[in-house]
Amino acid sequence: MFFNSLAFAIFLPIVFLLYWFVFNKNKSTQNALLIVASYYFYSCWDWRFLFLLVFSTFLDYYTGIQIEKGKSERSRKFWFWLSISANLGFLGIFKYYNFFASSFADLFSALGFQASPILLKVILPVGISFYTFHGLSYVIDIYYKRIKAEYNFIDYSLFVSYFPLLVAGPIERATHLLPQVKVKREFNIQNAKDGICQIIWGLVKKVVIADTCAVYANAIFDNYPSMNSFSLIMGAVYFAFQIYGDFSGYSDIALGVSKLFGIDLLRNFNYPYFSRDIAEFWRRWHISLSSWFRDYLYIPLGGSKGGLWMKIRNTFIIFIVSGFWHGANWTYIVWGFINAVYFLPLLLSNSNRNNIDSISLKWNFTSLRVIFSIISTFIITCIAWVFFRAKTITDAVLYLKRLVLNHDFSFQYLDNERYNYELVLLIGAFVWVEWNSRTKIEPLSGKRSSFKIALAILAIMAFGTFSDYKEFIYFQF
Structure with missing residues (x-):
């Protein structure tokens, strides 16, 4: 069900x-x-x-x-x-x-x-x-x-x-x-209202964002040898939003449903694609799993209290085990290893706890640096997602190799499918909504709540009519 x-x-x-x-x-x-x-x-x-x-x-x-x-x-x-x-x-x-x-x-x-x-x-x-x-x-x-x-x-x-x-x-x-x-x-009527808003927003993430992106992500990854560089870049981006919308959407629905019964569950996602480094990303992505491995594996192994080599060893262990937890495939292990490599410079420079404050932007040089950090973190995350999504390590390597060496950046794939340019606009609108709601649990509550809920339900009904996907990705894990 x-x-x-x-x-x-x-x-x-x-x-x-x-x-x-x-x-x-x-x-x-x-x-x-x-x-x-x-x-x-x-x-x-x-x-x-x-x-x-x-x-x-x-x-x-x-x-x-x-x-x-x-x-x-x-x-x-x-x-x-x-x-x-x-x-x-x-x-x-x-x-x-x-x-x-x-x-x-x-x-x-x-x-x-x-x-x-x-x-x-x-x-x-x-x-x-x-x-x-x-x-x-x-x-x-x-x-x-x-x-x-x-x-x-x-x-x-x-x-x-x-x-x-x-x-x-x-x-x-x-x-x-x-x-x-x-x-x-x-x-509690307020808890019930909050729960309904979170359920609806979770369905928006799943039906409107994840399932729509899945149409393109699946087709591009399944046919990557014939795709050009631009299509392969978009395939990685589409999968990034597919897995985020799919999994965080499920978590939002779970938390919202639980609120209807007067029970609060642990928050599992906190706008991870606005992270300024990979350490912050893992504090915002699948929080319950990351904290589980921290408390029951990383700390018992010695955490960061030992020498440098112990810190490095423990970091690679928890990331690789986290990857293996996701599935019995070498692609997940490599995905975990890549994230450990991303994390290593922060660990060595003792800067893995630098970005624990909330994000705010102003018209100054510091804000430009923050924007650059967010974009660069998203890019390296997408590269790692290629290994997570690919069927084999060889497929992932060839995917990235063709992405870099093809040098064709025309709109090869988007011209031939439904939602083509509209999907890019849809993702942009989704990012804008989440950015403006990043201090909230979900964006539907608050001012003009009824209007936002009605718009969200309309979007769910419209996109759900054409959706080819029902199952959530993390059911296989």
């Missing part, structure tokens, strides 16, 4: 009405309803994987209690590593087994040995990377005594399986979400 589907448009109002008018007696009935709704929501993809979600939930619930009750460090470590091993084991089997089997087979073949790997014919369970990380953070926090174990199975189950964030995040923390599900929620 997609957020941008008719089925969800029917599902959400039903759950909303039951939640506030039938199951509103206490938090237990509210939570029970949300769990049933979440399991139904998840089973719409493949009901068989619902058992994996339930098992993962019970595993972390039980091991969390055993870790807290453990009378010896040996006992606590046993339950801790049992949970970690099981979670990563399931993730590894479903998501990475075929990748490693094929990679080792290719390595042996290159060395002159014949290898016929046994590959698994399994479907990747939707959302497994996200709900696995929910459980991992919970168990880790209990082990290090940052939080207490949750003994109410209903409350814990809702923390793991809450449907707005279940399949594509944001990756929540027990310290943030569990306290909210443990109390009865009261309806």
Whole structure:
């Protein structure tokens, strides 16, 4: 069930009405309803994987209690590593087994040995990377005594399986979400209005921006050997806006839907394409994942407290692991490596925390430097996105090679497709709206809210009629 589907448009109002008018007696009935709704929501993809979600939930619930009750460090470590091993084991089997089997087979073949790997014919369970990380953070926090174990199975189950964030995040923390599900929620009309605005803006990002850009990005990347330099540049830009509109649009809808139920989720995007360096970009892009790796991988490895080589090592580890988290393909690993290389000069010059203030422009030289920094950061981000989008590393290298060496900057591709020049104007208008709303959660609330909402709904209906895409990109991760 997609957020941008008719089925969800029917599902959400039903759950909303039951939640506030039938199951509103206490938090237990509210939570029970949300769990049933979440399991139904998840089973719409493949009901068989619902058992994996339930098992993962019970595993972390039980091991969390055993870790807290453990009378010896040996006992606590046993339950801790049992949970970690099981979670990563399931993730590894479903998501990475075929990748490693094929990679080792290719390595042996290159060395002159014949290898016929046994590959698994399994479907990747939707959302497994996200709900696995929910459980991992919970168990880790209990082990290090940052939080207490949750003994109410209903409350814990809702923390793991809450449907707005279940399949594509944001990756929540027990310290943030569990306290909210443990109390009865009261309806707040302002929260509901804010939630509706955020849902609508998320749909604008998905239907109007991402799905429209996907038409061009897919065609250009699929036919890059015949594209000229200008088309290849636009293909990278279109994909940059496709993945941003798609993923941040999903996050906006998830946060907006959750507000309808009186629950606040972690913000996942903060206008990342207005970043002045790559460090700022990663503080603004997929914030819940970046902060997860910072807290549960980078800091335990020593963070930036050790010597120079330790800082460099830890930086490359978290970026490469972050890339690998996105998928079982060498392109994602290289994408992570490239971002680590981008980050390295900032780390070495100790300037990775320079741009933590809000962006403001005035008519002076400093503002010109800020604009240049934003544009240059966007350019190098687009270069990295080529590896993220390409099917193989070879395709990515050849794409960039042709982009640089072709030297043809005519409007080769835009002349032959719908929305041609209008798409460039549409992206420009989108950037202008986001720039003027960069201090807000979304641009639809505030002055002339009704007019902006009506315009947004009109755009969704107009572009949605011709949209060829429904699925969100991050469902595959």
